Amino acid sequence: MSRLLKREDSVLLVCDIQDALVPHIFNHETLIPTVCYLVRVASQLGVPIRLTEQYPKGLGRTNAAILEALPKDVPPIEKLEFSGWREERVRAAMPLSRKTLVLAGIETHICMMQTALGALEAGWRVALAADAAGSRRESDHLTALLRLREAGVIIGTAEAFVYEWIGRAGTDEFRALLPLLKAGPTTGKKE
Numbered sequence: 218m219s220r221l222l223k224r225e226d227s228v229l230l231v232c233d234i235q236d237a238l239v240p241h242i243f244n245h246e247t248l249i250p251t252v253c254y255l256v257r258v259a260s261q262l263g264v265p266i267r268l269t270e271q272y273p274k275g276l277g278r279t280n281a282a283i284l285e286a287l288p289k290d291v292p293p294i295e296k297l298e299f300s301g302w303r304e305e306r307v308r309a310a311m312p313l314s315r316k317t318l319v320l321a322g323i324e325t326h327i328c329m330m331q332t333a334l335g336a337l338e339a340g341w342r343v344a345l346a347a348d349a350a351g352s353r354r355e356s357d358h359l360t361a362l363l364r365l366r367e368a369g370v371i372i373g374t375a376e377a378f379v380y381e382w383i384g385r386a387g388t389d390e391f392r393a394l395l396p397l398l399k400a401g402p403t404t405g406k407k408e
Contacts, residue, residue: 222344222371224382228315229259229266231287232301232322232329236277242323242351243358251349252321253286254402255375260288261394262382264319267310268293269301271328299328302335317342319378321349326361333370344371346378348402375402 234252239245259266270279270293278284279293294306301307311318318336320329320343329350333343345365352358366372379398383391 221384222317222319222378222381224262224264226315226342227259227264227317227319227344227382228312229255229264229319229321230301230307230332231256231266231268231279231283232320232332233269233271233276233324234280234283234322235270235273236280238276238323239280241353243353243355244348244351248323248349248351249280249282251346251375251402253282254397254400255321255346255349255379256283256286257397258379258382258394259319260286261397262390264382265312265315266291267307269304269307269322269328270295271299272297298331300331300335301328302332302339307332308339316340317344319343320345321375323350324352324357325350326352326357330361330365333365334368337369342371343369344373344378346375347372349375 231252242248256266266287268279268291273295294310296304298304318341320333322329333345336343347362362372
């Protein structure tokens with residue numbers, strides 16, 4: 218198996234980036250545009266995207282910027298379990314032909330970690346974009362990244378994963394993505 222992420226094998230899961238939580242996340246100013254960047258590129262490259270919402274009745278719906286970046290045919294999957302992987306609807310939404318779960322969202326040390334560990338146990342390869350994830354406290358985020366790496370999760374950045382999915386410059390596809398790639402993951406610009 219390639220150590221690089223392949224778009225043909227990947228599915229992007231955006232976890233619980235909800236309005237009641239976002240202002241309390243230590244890196245929310247950069248997290249939101251980074252997730253939007255990752256979502257837009259995944260969409261253009263044909264990487265399936267799934268979205269979860271943790272108890273939306275109490276925590277609100279997904280952040281508006283994230284919803285705007287998502288394709289319109291990506292409905293939120295509501296959950297009560299902290300681990301998205303323990304929710305049958307989340308597992309059932311995963312394309313059977315794919316085996317790499319790429320994670321972005323909040324909170325790294327709770328829902329993201331439990332989802333990642335559950336997917337690993339189920340035989341999936343799991344990658345987490347560290348700059349597209351966050352927690353209320355930076356120490357919780359960093360500690361979760363260490364634990365996840367030790368468990369076998371690939372820890373990288375949104376931009377690194379995007380360029381792994383693209384794989385090659387000089388193509389029509391690459392040129393079509395250039396405005397978004399030049400804007401970068403944390404500018405929030407939509408070009």
